[in-house]
């Protein structure tokens with residue numbers, strides 16, 4: 001039986017393991033940390049539970065698909081669709097709750113921002129059509145294999161080119177579409193969902209707004225960590241073996257073919273390796289001496305983040321599950337993140353509170369606040385000072401917007417920052433999603449899901465095609481499976 005070693009148990013690694021085990025291969029997962037799930041893990045601070053990384057979850061059907069693939073009832077993955085997509089707080093004091101759903105969003109844009117309801121609805125419908133057209137070509141298939149890319153969907157995708165806004169930035173498209181800059185800002189924010197700047201990412205990426213506004217966010221019952229727990233259980237059910245606290249140090253190869261891996265504990269023979277490690281580090285640390293795809297690896301990195309996990313000994317009724325407190329000057333904030341790589345004094349703050357719907361996540365009358373600020377990658381800034389100052393800013397800004405002293409409500413706390421994202425999850429310079437999408441051609445500068453040099457080497461996760469976020473990591477595994485089937489003439 002062909003043997004597979006998966007490096008890393010992030011969402012891309014776990015879903016690849018499931019798919020390859022279902023092909024009848026003998027799969028082992030090697031994970032440097034003592035826990036499974038990569039960035040999708042949790043921590044408890046006293047009686048407060050926190051998801052450590054992702055908080056926005058769309059396309060639960062991709063998890064259900066994996067359950068079905070394993071012969072399980074897809075409804076075993078429990079989640080709720082949230083009634084609200086997000087609550088927005090502007091610096092002029094305006095507060096807007098945006099409900100989930102195309103019609104509801106359009107209505108809110110009319111009531112709150114004075115936009116024409118039907119015009120907004122038409123635009124959101126267009127984004128939905130763009131998403132349906134682009135997904136089979138740019139998200140579910142390899143861009144680097146003509147047979148996959150040139151699929152039946154290609155003509156539908158080509159026909160819609162005039163509607164994507166490929167030449168202009170997301171900001172320019174939205175600025176032209178909406179008369180109120182606030183409405184545009186809500187859509188511009190979606191660039192951050194893959195760690196990019198709306199002022200540079202192409203308008204095409206407005207398709208993320210289709211998922212946020214039309215489909216609306218979901219939330220796994222029990223928190224985001226249930227995603228990795230569910231995938232882990234599926235792996236175990238298929239006989240996948242896990243080697244935790246075992247770091248892979250080298251991918252072994254001879255005559256342009258993978259032959260195994262060397263970990264900090266042993267050498268393991270295998271025919272196929274799937275790396276869920278940041279692709280940059282895969283080359284830098286595991287494939288020393290192998291010719292690197294320099295152009296791809298030198299692309300600008302996505303943003304990083306500073307997250308404060310605060311146990312708050314009160315419930316704040318103005319807040320929902322997802323909340324955004326915007327910066328006054330959004331453009332200056334992105335310049336600080338990507339150009340000067342410095343701290344911006346008035347950052348946009350995201351507050352996520354699962355205990356609004358998951359009562360067990362905080363003691364009665366309390367809340368678990370996940371307070372996140374987008375940050376530059378690690379280029380040697382003084383992070384201790386950066387974190388300290390950002391914390392002060394968050395406390396001050398939230399206290400002002402909510403009209404109460406937040407500092408006095410913080411009962412327990414911890415934080416995460418770019419250096420930790422780099423050292424715990426091995427994200428190059430603490431970037432969350434590998435390369436940014438800050439150019440019109442960024443999709444073509446993501447690493448393929450397979451190696452062009454070494455037979456048997458594949459890549460899954462957010463640092464390779466199709467890009468950042470849980471749904472895309474799940475799709476990367478789907479593409480890996482397809483490539484393996486093609487390369488070894490296997491049938492599902």
Ligand SMILES: Cc1cc2nc3c(=O)[nH]c(=O)nc-3n(C[C@H](O)[C@H](O)[C@H](O)COP(=O)(O)OP(=O)(O)OC[C@H]3O[C@@H](n4cnc5c(N)ncnc54)[C@H](O)[C@@H]3O)c2cc1C
Pocket residue numbers: 007008009010011012013030031032033037038039040052053054055056057246247248249276277278305307421424425426432460461462463468469470471473
């Ligand atoms: C603060 C934050 C907020 C985020 N918010 C969102 C969000 O709202 N929505 C969303 O969809 N996504 C979000 N993300 C991104 C999300 O975490 C990823 O999309 C998702 O977890 C998939 O990651 P991945 O498959 O690339 O693997 P990762 O989670 O990066 O896991 C890679 C794994 O590989 C292991 N590894 C690396 N090198 C080795 C080695 N040499 N040997 C063995 N093991 C190794 C690591 O330990 C890690 O477990 C966020 C991330 C962060 C940090």
